[in-house]
Amino acid sequence: MEGTFFYWISWFFWIITTFFMNKSKERLLYTVIILLLIIFSNKVIVVADIFKINASLGITLLSCYVILALFLEKINFKKVAYLLVCTLTITTAYVSFHLFELFDPIWVVFNRTIMLVFCLVYLTILLVKERKQRILCLMIGACQGELLYAFILKNFPFDYEIGALSFFDVMAISVFTLFIWSALEHSVNYFDTYFEKTTKEKHG
Numbered sequence: 312m313e314g315t316f317f318y319w320i321s322w323f324f325w326i327i328t329t330f331f332m333n334k335s336k337e338r339l340l341y342t343v344i345i346l347l348l349i350i351f352s353n354k355v356i357v358v359a360d361i362f363k364i365n366a367s368l369g370i371t372l373l374s375c376y377v378i379l380a381l382f383l384e385k386i387n388f389k390k391v392a393y394l395l396v397c398t399l400t401i402t403t404a405y406v407s408f409h410l411f412e413l414f415d416p417i418w419v420v421f422n423r424t425i426m427l428v429f430c431l432v433y434l435t436i437l438l439v440k441e442r443k444q445r446i447l448c449l450m451i452g453a454c455q456g457e458l459l460y461a462f463i464l465k466n467f468p469f470d471y472e473i474g475a476l477s478f479f480d481v482m483a484i485s486v487f488t489l490f491i492w493s494a495l496e497h498s499v500n501y502f503d504t505y506f507e508k509t510t511k512e513k514h515g
Contacts, residue, residue, distance in 0.1 A: 314352065314476030320483040321349050344374045352479065355472060361465055368474025371482075372454040379447050394448060397438045401452025402459060404434055409460045424477070428484045435489065442493040446486055453482055 325345045332338040351366035358364060379394075408427055411418060431449060439445040454474070461473040 313480060315480070317352065317476060317479040317483040318349065320487045321345055323487075325349075340378075344370070348479075352476065362461060363470075363472045365472060365474035365476075365478075367479065368454055368457065371450060371474075372458075375447055375451045375454070379451065382443070382447070394439070394444060397435075397448045398452045398455065400438060401431065401434060401448060402455040404430060405453050405456025406460050406463070409456075410463070424481055424484070427481050428488060431481070431485050432488045432492070435485075436492065442489070445489050445493070449485055449489065450482065453478075453485070 325342060328338055328341045328345065332341070347370050348367045351370060354366040356364045356366055356369070405427075408430055412423060431453060435445050435449045435452075439448050457473055457478055461471055464471050
């Protein structure tokens with residue numbers, strides 16, 4: 312059923328932000344955003360009698376822009392430009408995947424959700440190094456890609472909902488995968504540091 316992964320993973324992250332993060336404005340912001348996404352996930356907004364947009368997509372994109380703007384104040388222009396290029400690259404990859412699927416579906420040999428998640432996560436890990444930046448770039452790139460793909464489809468007689476639950480399943484699985492990957496990277500770095508320190512103490 313569409314939306315299953317989204318709801319389960321959203322509640323998982325809500326539990327983490329509510330019970331495991333230290334009390335801060337950042338924690339409150341993340342908790343409120345997750346709850347809003349869950350609440351408005353079944354609300355559809357019709358724009359100009361052409362586009363049907365899931366309200367949660369608008370919340371996601373607006374929230375990510377705000378967080379990114381706050382985050383960008385702390386880094387230099389060169390880094391800002393690089394992150395913008397990364398988001399545009401992910402946007403292009405998202406649209407390209409859907410267009411290939413639309414016009415030449417035979418190449419989608421596995422489950423489309425798994426293939427799309429793999430492409431987005433792999434590309435994000437290659438382009439971005441820091442965990443928070445990865446999640447932001449992935450979410451912004453995918454949301455922009457969904458909007459651009461819908462804009463392309465308006466020339467075809469398709470009834471397409473922008474940001475449907477199937478889209479949020481992909482988003483949720485991708486973010487969860489990045490979360491697990493970052494946890495593994497942190498564990499590897501921790502053990503590398505621990506063994507290096509232990510070795511120095513033995514030979515010291």
